[in-house]
Amino acid sequence: xxxxxxxxxxxxxxxxxxxxxxxxxxxxxxxxxxxxxxxxxxxxxxxxxxxxxxxxxxxxxxxxxxxxxxxxxxxxxxxxxxxxxxxxxxxxxxxxxxxxxxxxxxxxxxxxxxxxxxxxxxxxxxxxxxxxxxxxxxxxxxxxxxxxxxxxxxxxxxxxxxxxxxxxxxxxxxxxxxxxxxxxxxxxxxxxxxxxxxxxxxxxxxxxxxxxx
Amino acid sequence: xxxxxxxxxxxxxxxxxxxxxxxxxxxxxxxxxxxxxxxxxxxxxxxxxxxxxxxxxxxxxxxxxxxxxxxxxxxxxxxxxxxxxxxxxxxxxxxx
Numbered sequence: 001x002x003x004x005x006x007x008x009x010x011x012x013x014x015x016x017x018x019x020x021x022x023x024x025x026x027x028x029x030x031x032x033x034x035x036x037x038x039x040x041x042x043x044x045x046x047x048x049x050x051x052x053x054x055x056x057x058x059x060x061x062x063x064x065x066x067x068x069x070x071x072x073x074x075x076x077x078x079x080x081x082x083x084x085x086x087x088x089x090x091x092x093x094x095x096x097x098x099x100x101x102x103x104x105x106x107x108x109x110x111x112x113x114x115x116x117x118x119x120x121x122x123x124x125x126x127x128x129x130x131x132x133x134x135x136x137x138x139x140x141x142x143x144x145x146x147x148x149x150x151x152x153x154x155x156x157x158x159x160x161x162x163x164x165x166x167x168x169x170x171x172x173x174x175x176x177x178x179x180x181x182x183x184x185x186x187x188x189x190x191x192x193x194x195x196x197x198x199x200x201x202x203x204x205x206x207x208x209x210x211x212x213x
Numbered sequence: 214x215x216x217x218x219x220x221x222x223x224x225x226x227x228x229x230x231x232x233x234x235x236x237x238x239x240x241x242x243x244x245x246x247x248x249x250x251x252x253x254x255x256x257x258x259x260x261x262x263x264x265x266x267x268x269x270x271x272x273x274x275x276x277x278x279x280x281x282x283x284x285x286x287x288x289x290x291x292x293x294x295x296x297x298x299x300x301x302x303x304x305x306x307x308x309x
Binding site: 119120146147148149150151162165166167168169170171172173174175 | 236237238240252255258273277280283284287288289290292293294295296297298299300
């Protein structure tokens with residue numbers, strides 16, 4: 001195939017090109033990460049294949065696992081009680097690996113709306129919700145959600161009545177959090193699998209609510 | 214470890230600014246809140262961060278702060294709260 005493209009010197013589109021990975025700055029921390037990884041592999045602490053498997057495992061986690069648990073909690077009050085008591089143990093009942101870091105589930109009610117932030121870094125319940133969205137890690141979200149939650153929620157299209165308490169959980173230490181959203185009106189009689197499809201990642205972070213059907 | 218505080222206790226976060234790896238955010242230092250849960254004992258992250266064992270473990274609490282007490286210009290209603298995970302050694306009791 002003949003290459004007719006001359007992007008570098010003749011880029012006809014109005015938006016800027018995204019730089020290739022190698023063109024972004026290679027920082028000190030990136031160099032340390034690469035060096036430590038190579039040392040751990042050279043010293044046979046783990047193999048490159050172990051590392052690939054772990055990365056693939058983390059990448060395979062998705063909000064679908066958290067959503068399955070929410071749907072079960074909506075349909076089974078005993079399970080909900082156990083989940084509010086110990087999310088990690090409740091996950092095992094559903095053959096979900098929630099990992100060893102304790103996860104706490106906070107329940108939305110007509111009186112209180114919960115939302116999660118990590119102001120100090122970007123702690124997130126990856127084992128149940130997968131990798132965090134980029135905005136969750138942004139300085140804007142981390143600094144504003146704790147300080148003006150109602151304004152940030154409104155930017156997500158979420159209006160919380162002044163009669164309802166907003167409760168922002170700052171994930172500063174050894175816990176991770178997920179929100180148990182309120183079950184939408186109109187979902188009575190739906191089966192667990194169909195209910196799980198209604199549960200979004202953002203509703204489990206608490207930046208949105210699940211609309212009534 | 215027996216927890217020093219119980220659910221419902223009024224507490225104040227120490228107003229201290231030591232260097233190092235601290236999990237107590239600046240915006241609650243010196244502020245008053247209410248214990249809403251006693252979570253359990255965890256190795257002290259301020260020690261773990263430097264490769265030390267983090268012993269004795271510290272009790273971790275949920276402390277709920279009224280948003281209007283954290284931010285002088287808070288625009289929402291008075292019942293809005295921020296709930297922060299705070300370790301025992303950062304808390305002092307308040308007179309009821």
